[in-house]
Every structure is written in C-alpha cells, then in structure tokens.
Amino acid sequence: xxxxxxxxxxxxxxxxxxxxxxxxxxxxxxxxxxxxxxxxxxxxxxxxxxxxxxxxxxxxxxxxxxxxxxxxxxxxxxxxxxxxxxxxxxxxxxxxxxxxxxxxxxxxxxx
Amino acid sequence: xxxxxxxxxxxxxxxxxxxxxxxxxxxxxxxxxxxxxxxxxxxxxxxxxxxxxxxxxxxxxxxxxxxxxxxxxxxxxxxxxxxxxxxxxxxxxxxxxxxxxxxxxxxxxxxxxxxxxxxxxxxxxxxxxxxxxxxxxxxxxxxxxxxxxxxxxxxxxxxxxxxxxxxxxxxxxxxxxxxxxxxxxxxxxxxxxxxxxxxxxxxxxxxxxxxxxxxxxxxxxxxxxxxxxxxxxxxxxxxxxxxxxxxxxxxxxxxxxxxxxxxxxxxxxxxxxxxxxxxxxxxxxxxxxxxxxxxxxxxxxxxxxxxxxxxxxxxxxxxxxxxxxxxxxxxxxxxxxxxxxxxxxxxxxxxxxxxxxxxxxxxxxxxxxxxxxxxxxxxxxxxxxxxxxxxxxxxxxxxxxxxxxxxxxxxxxxxxxxxxxxxxxxxxxxxxxxxxxxxxxxxxxxxxxxxxxxxxxxxxxxxxxxxxxxxxxxxxxxxxxxxxxxxxxxxxxxxxxxxxxxxxxxxxxxxxxxxxxxxxxxxxxxxxxxxxxxxxxxxxxxxxxxxxxxxxxxxxxxxxxxxxxxxxxxxxxxxxxxxxxxxxxxxxxxxxxxxxxxxxxxxxxxxxxxxxxxxxxxxxxxxxxxxxxxxxxxxxxxxx
Numbered sequence: 001x002x003x004x005x006x007x008x009x010x011x012x013x014x015x016x017x018x019x020x021x022x023x024x025x026x027x028x029x030x031x032x033x034x035x036x037x038x039x040x041x042x043x044x045x046x047x048x049x050x051x052x053x054x055x056x057x058x059x060x061x062x063x064x065x066x067x068x069x070x071x072x073x074x075x076x077x078x079x080x081x082x083x084x085x086x087x088x089x090x091x092x093x094x095x096x097x098x099x100x101x102x103x104x105x106x107x108x109x110x111x
Numbered sequence: 112x113x114x115x116x117x118x119x120x121x122x123x124x125x126x127x128x129x130x131x132x133x134x135x136x137x138x139x140x141x142x143x144x145x146x147x148x149x150x151x152x153x154x155x156x157x158x159x160x161x162x163x164x165x166x167x168x169x170x171x172x173x174x175x176x177x178x179x180x181x182x183x184x185x186x187x188x189x190x191x192x193x194x195x196x197x198x199x200x201x202x203x204x205x206x207x208x209x210x211x212x213x214x215x216x217x218x219x220x221x222x223x224x225x226x227x228x229x230x231x232x233x234x235x236x237x238x239x240x241x242x243x244x245x246x247x248x249x250x251x252x253x254x255x256x257x258x259x260x261x262x263x264x265x266x267x268x269x270x271x272x273x274x275x276x277x278x279x280x281x282x283x284x285x286x287x288x289x290x291x292x293x294x295x296x297x298x299x300x301x302x303x304x305x306x307x308x309x310x311x312x313x314x315x316x317x318x319x320x321x322x323x324x325x326x327x328x329x330x331x332x333x334x335x336x337x338x339x340x341x342x343x344x345x346x347x348x349x350x351x352x353x354x355x356x357x358x359x360x361x362x363x364x365x366x367x368x369x370x371x372x373x374x375x376x377x378x379x380x381x382x383x384x385x386x387x388x389x390x391x392x393x394x395x396x397x398x399x400x401x402x403x404x405x406x407x408x409x410x411x412x413x414x415x416x417x418x419x420x421x422x423x424x425x426x427x428x429x430x431x432x433x434x435x436x437x438x439x440x441x442x443x444x445x446x447x448x449x450x451x452x453x454x455x456x457x458x459x460x461x462x463x464x465x466x467x468x469x470x471x472x473x474x475x476x477x478x479x480x481x482x483x484x485x486x487x488x489x490x491x492x493x494x495x496x497x498x499x500x501x502x503x504x505x506x507x508x509x510x511x512x513x514x515x516x517x518x519x520x521x522x523x524x525x526x527x528x529x530x531x532x533x534x535x536x537x538x539x540x541x542x543x544x545x546x547x548x549x550x551x552x553x554x555x556x557x558x559x560x561x562x563x564x565x566x567x568x569x570x571x572x573x574x575x576x577x578x579x580x581x582x583x584x585x586x587x588x589x590x591x592x593x594x595x596x597x598x599x600x601x602x603x604x605x606x607x608x609x610x611x612x613x614x615x616x617x618x619x620x621x622x623x624x625x626x627x628x629x630x631x632x633x634x635x636x637x638x639x640x641x642x643x644x645x646x647x648x649x650x651x652x653x654x655x656x657x658x659x660x661x662x663x664x665x666x667x668x669x670x671x672x673x674x675x676x677x678x679x680x681x682x683x684x685x686x687x688x689x690x691x692x693x694x695x696x697x698x699x700x701x702x703x704x705x706x707x708x709x710x711x712x713x714x715x716x717x718x719x720x721x722x723x724x725x726x727x728x729x730x731x732x733x734x735x736x737x738x739x740x741x742x743x744x745x746x747x748x749x750x751x
Contacts, residue, residue: 021723022720022724103719103720104718104719104720
C-alpha cells in the first residue's frame with residue numbers, strides 16, 4: 001500500500017483533532033480530540049517506520065534500521081496514558097467545582 | 112630650631128580639638144584657659160623662633176612627604192624665615208590678645224557655643240599659621256582654604272540669624288572665586304616648573320617666559336583679590352561684620368585679609384619680573400583704597416565704617432606691593448594689624464557697653480563712661496590717620512613715597528584717600544565719644560567700662576600702635592634706622608637686585624610729608640568740628656551722599672549683573688528644562704511602557720480556545736515559512 005494513503009489519513013485525523021480542539025467547549029471532547037491528534041502522529045510514525053525498515057531489508061536481510069519510529073510510538077502512548085490520568089482528574093475536579101465541563105469556565109485566573 | 116617649628120601650629124590644633132570635642136562638658140573658664148593658653152604657647156615658641164631667625168637666618172624643615180607622584184613630590188614642609196617669623200608674631204601675638212578679649216566679650220554665650228567659638232578661633236589660628244609657615248604653595252593653599260572655612264564658620268557663628276548665614280555664604284563664595292585663580296596659578300607652576308616649593312620656584316624663575324610669569328602672578332593676584340577684599344571681590348568683607356566683633360578684629364582686620372599681601376610679598380621676585388601685573392596690582396589697590404574710603408565716609412554702623420576702612424587700608428598695601436615697596440606693604444600689614452585690631456576691639460568694647468547697639472548716630476559722649484576705651488581708640492584713630500609719630504604715619508608714608516616713585520598720580524590719589532581716611536575715622540570717633548549721649552535712658556544707665564580681659568588687650572595694642580612705627584623710620588629722618596627693612600632684606604633681596612629704585616629728592620620728600628600731614632590735621636579738625644554737636648535729623652539724603660550711603664550700589668549692581676541672571680538661569684533650568692525636559696523623558700518612558708502594557712494585556716483573554724487558535728495559527732505560519740526552504744520543499748515533493 002503506498003505511503004501516501006497513510007499520510008492523507010493522518011492529515012485528516014490530525015485536522016479533525018485540531019478543529020475539534022478549537023471548536024468544541026466540552027472538556028472531554030477536547031480531550032478526545034487531543035488524543036486523536038496524538039494517534040494521528042502515532043500512525044504516521046508507524047507507517048514511516050515500516051516503510052523505512054522494509055527499504056533497509058532489501059539491502060541487508062539482518063538490518064534493524066528504521067524500527068526506532070515504533071519505539072517512539074510506545075513512548076507517546078505511555079506519555080498519553082499519563083496525561084489522560086492527570087487530565088481526567090482535572091476534569092473531575094473541574095466538574096465538582098463548577099458542575100460543568102465547559103472549558104470557557106476555565107478563565108477564572110483572569111484578573 | 113627646626114625641632115621647635117612644628118610646635119607653633121600644633122598648640123592651636125590641640126586647642127581646637129580639646130575645645131571642639133569637649134565643648135559640651137568643659138566649663139567656660141576651662142575653655143578660655145585652653146583656648147588662650149594654646150595661642151600663648153604658640154606665641155612663646157614664635158618669639159623663640161623670631162630671635163633665632165634674627166640671629167641665624169631662616170630655614171625650612173620637612174615633616175613628611177605629603178604628595179609623591181612619579182618624580183614630582185610635595186613635602187609637608189615649614190619655612191621659617193624673616194617674613195614668616197614676623198607674620199608668626201603678628202598672628203600669635205594679636206591672636207592671643209583677641210582670644211583673651213573674647214573670653215570676656217563672649218561670656219553671655221551658652222557653654223557649648225562658647226566652646227565652639229574658641230574651637231573655631233583656634234582652628235583659624237592653626238590654618239593661618241599653616242598659611243604663613245608652609246614652604247610651598249600647596250601648604251599655603253591648605254592654610255588659605257582653612258582660614259576661608261573658619262571665616263565662614265565664624266561669620267555665621269550666630270547661625271540662628273538668617274542674614275548672618277547669608278553673609279557667611281557670600282564671604283565663602285566670593286573667596287572661592289579668588290581661590291580658583293590661586294589654584295590655577297599653582298597648576299601653572301607645576302606644569303611649567305614641576306615644583307611648588309618657594310625655593311625651587313624662585314631659583315628657577317629664569318626658566319619661565321615673561322608671559323608665564325605674568326599669567327601666574329595675575330592668577331595669584333586674583334586669589335589675593337578674594338582673600339584680601341580688593342575690587343571687584345571686596346563686597347564680602349563689610350557683610351562679614353555679622354560675626355562677633357573679636358572675630359572681625361582677628362580675621363577681617365589683622366590676619367586673614369592680609370594673607371593676600373603675604374602671598375605677594377612671598378612671591379615678590381615673580382611680581383618684580385612681571386611689571387604688567389605690578390601695575391595691575393597698584394591700580395587695583397589704589398582704586399580699592401579710594402573707593403572704599405568714599406563709602407566709609409557715610410556709613411553709620413560702627414563696624415561697617417571699620418570694615419570699609421580695612422578694605423581701604425588693604426588697598427594701600429596692594430598699592431605698596433604694586434609699587435615694589437614690599438617692605439612698606441609688610442610694614443603696613445604690621446602697623447595696620449595693631450591699630451585696626453585695636454579699633455575693632457575698641458568698637459567691641461563700645462558695643463558691649465551699649466548692649467549690642469552699633470549705630471553711631473545713637474552713641475555720643477561715651478568719653479566719660481569708657482575712659483580706657485576712649486583713649487586707646489583715639490590713639491588708634493591718630494595712628495590710622497597718619498599723624499606722626501604714630502605707627503600708621505611711617506608705614507603709610509613709605510607706601511605713598513614708593514607710589515610717587517612709580518607714578519606721581521598714584522601719590523596724589525593716595526593722599527586724597529588718606530585724607531578721607533582721616534575724615535571718616537574722626538567722624539566715627541567724634542560721633543561715638545564726643546558730644547552728648549543720644550541713646551536711650553536705659554542704655555545710659557548701664558554704660559560701664561569693660562572688664563580687664565577686654566581693656567588689657569586694648570592697652571597693649573595701643574602701646575604697639577603708638578610705638579610700632581619706630582621699627583621703620585625712613586632714611587629721611589635717620590640713616591639706616593629702618594630696622595624692619597634690614598631684617599626683611601634677605602626675603603626681598605632678589606627683587607631689590609632686579610628692580611631699580613627711584614627715590615624722590617629729600618627736599619621734595621620733606622615737602623610731601625609736611626604737606627600731607629598738615630592736610631590731614633586740617634581734615635581732622637574739620638571732622639571733629641562738623642560732628643561734635645551732631646543731632647540725628649529726619650532727612651533723606653540725595654545725590655552723592657545717598658549713593659555713598661548705599662555703598663555706590665555695588666551690591667545692587669552685582670545682583671543685577673551676576674546674581675539675578677544666575678538665579679533666573681537656575682530657575683529656568685529647574686522649572687522648564689528639568690520639569691518638561693528631563694522629567695518629561697523619564698515620565699514619558701514610563702507612560703509609554705504603561706500604555707503598551709495595557710494594550711498587550713487585551714491579548715490575554717483567558718479563553719483556552721483562543722490560545723490554542725493562536726498556537727495553531729503560529730504553527731501554520733511556521734510551516735509556511737519553512738515551506739519555502741529548499742530542503743523542506745524537496746522533502747514534501749518526495750512524499751507527495
């Protein structure tokens with residue numbers, strides 16, 4: 001499958017994520033959109049890694065070149081998991097205090 | 112000898128420290144004893160030095176190295192020779208008498224201020240001794256500034272009176288103008304000769320061009336103008352009468368104001384080699400002598416008359432210096448110190464008796480209340496008027512004869528000034544001591560002769576005023592009788608070798624002496640007759656006498672020409688340049704930052720969405736910028 005398909009898919013996913021973050025006011029949906037962007041990047045990394053590795057194998061059957069991209073994906077997933085746990089905790093606290101998950105209520109530090 | 116030299120200024124310094132630091136716990140008698148004792152000890156050492164110098168000649172002694180830079184050094188050295196030993200005697204001798212006088216005159220002061228007074232007075236004597244003992248111009252300058260400081264402190268001694276403070280400030284500022292000239296002269300000497308020691312400068316004087324010498328001497332003379340109250344810097348001296356009367360006697364008559372004469376007499380070789388400056392000195396001195404004498408004719412404050420008289424007499428001394436009669440000028444310094452200190456102390460005694468009344472129109476008939484003061488004051492008046500054989504006659508005559516040799520016109524103007532001197536002194540004497548008492552009844556009731564501490568100095572000074580002239584009997588009366596000239600000969604040897612001496616014919620000199628003396632006697636009789644039955648009248652004077660009463664409006668002229676424009680400039684700088692210029696820049700910068708911040712603050716909306724939008728837009732912008740980069744373009748073209 002040509003790499004272009006992956007790239008288009010990732011672009012679409014990422015753009016959906018950005019638009020969601022910019023337009024939605026519900027904190028949980030914003031959060032989900034952030035995850036969507038992260039996963040678009042993950043997908044792209046995996047796709048490039050696979051392609052790179054395949055190209056290296058044709059020259060040398062024992063090559064490991066190009067698999068670092070997949071390692072990054074794991075990092076991102078771990079960090080994203082940690083982020084989710086903190087972020088959701090914040091949202092829970094937000095809801096307890098304001099009885100809402102609207103991010104426009106998050107401007108109380110102003111003034 | 113050199114072992115004793117440092118003691119002379121040391122005693123007054125100790126006295127200053129003891130009185131200054133202990134003024135809160137020392138009693139008045141203790142302060143008086145310390146203050147007078149310090150000067151008396153100094154006087155005794157000075158006497159020893161004087162006779163030593165008389166027998167063995169002078170010398171210098173170096174205490175330590177004061178400034179040393181590369182191969183240039185200024186030692187802290189004292190030079191005691193004929194000239195300085197004579198000044199030492201005048202300063203410590205008259206200084207002691209005036210300290211003694213002050214202990215009675217100032218007895219009404221609180222102990223603390225009494226101590227402060229004596230501390231200042233001792234510091235003054237210390238500075239004055241440094242001035243005359245220094246072996247180079249820098250040490251002289253230290254003393255020069257020290258006496259200026261003490262003058263300032265003592266003029267403003269009664270600092271609660273604002274006018275007195277103004278007088279003190281005026282004296283200080285005017286002196287500073289002169290001091291600048293002195294300082295420039297010292298720098299000039301360092302620049303040209305690389306030394307400031309008298310011995311080296313005078314020995315190397317041939318290395319200087321005439322222009323250099325003229326410049327240095329003129330600058331030094333500007334310094335002397337300030338310190339010795341010559342036109343145009345004389346107006347501080349009459350105002351300096353705000354200080355206590357003994358201070359006027361010591362600082363503003365006998366010692367400090369003669370510092371300029373000492374300095375020129377010390378630098379006599381330089382002046383002899385600069386005839387242009389000599390003429391300047393003579394003309395300035397003569398102009399001051401006559402100008403101040405005219406003002407003194409119409410003053411009504413007993414101390415103001417004496418102040419203008421001092422300015423006038425200092426003018427005569429400069430006339431003598433300018434005419435090359437250095438001995439005559441120093442001689443007049445000495446006799447003037449005697450009789451002018453006596454006049455001031457006598458005036459102090461009168462003021463003391465009159466309970467601080469200084470207006471001579473309200474005195475009169477004090478002869479029978481203050482017999483000792485009266486007699487001594489009369490003797491001093493005769494001395495200053497120049498009646499033979501009182502001391503003023505000899506010294507003034509010597510100066511006038513020298514002036515005649517320089518230019519006969521100087522002589523005639525000088526004699527006119529001398530006649531005015533006789534007139535205003537006897538006007539003062541007559542108004543104060545003769546006629547009827549014109550003060551209030553209560554003042555008359557309290558009139559009393561002063562205590563012995565005040566009359567003793569009067570008597571001593573009266574004796575000196577009468578006899579002091581006999582050290583300088585002119586050649587005309589007896590050959591080789593001028594002992595002062597012989598004593599001072601080594602100091603002025605260099606000048607005498609260079610300058611040619613014109614002396615008028617003996618017959619002409621007799622005529623001049625007799626003529627001027629007769630004229631002076633006539634003027635005295637006239638003054639006494641005119642003011643014997645004086646009654647204060649309610650009339651406003653007009654014309655010339657009004658101008659004289661207002662001191663020729665010189666203060667007003669200075670105000671209009673210098674003080675007011677300076678004040679206006681300062682006001683302009685303060686109100687316009689600083690307020691709108693400098694403050695405007697500072698405040699404008701602050702306001703600009705504040706305004707900018709207020710505008711930038713609007714960007715911080717607090718809406719998370721806005722921030723993210725900005726972030727995304729920024730990323731897009733960055734990508735677009737990078738898009739033009741060749742590598743990026745190649746990368747994108749490869750994958751798409």
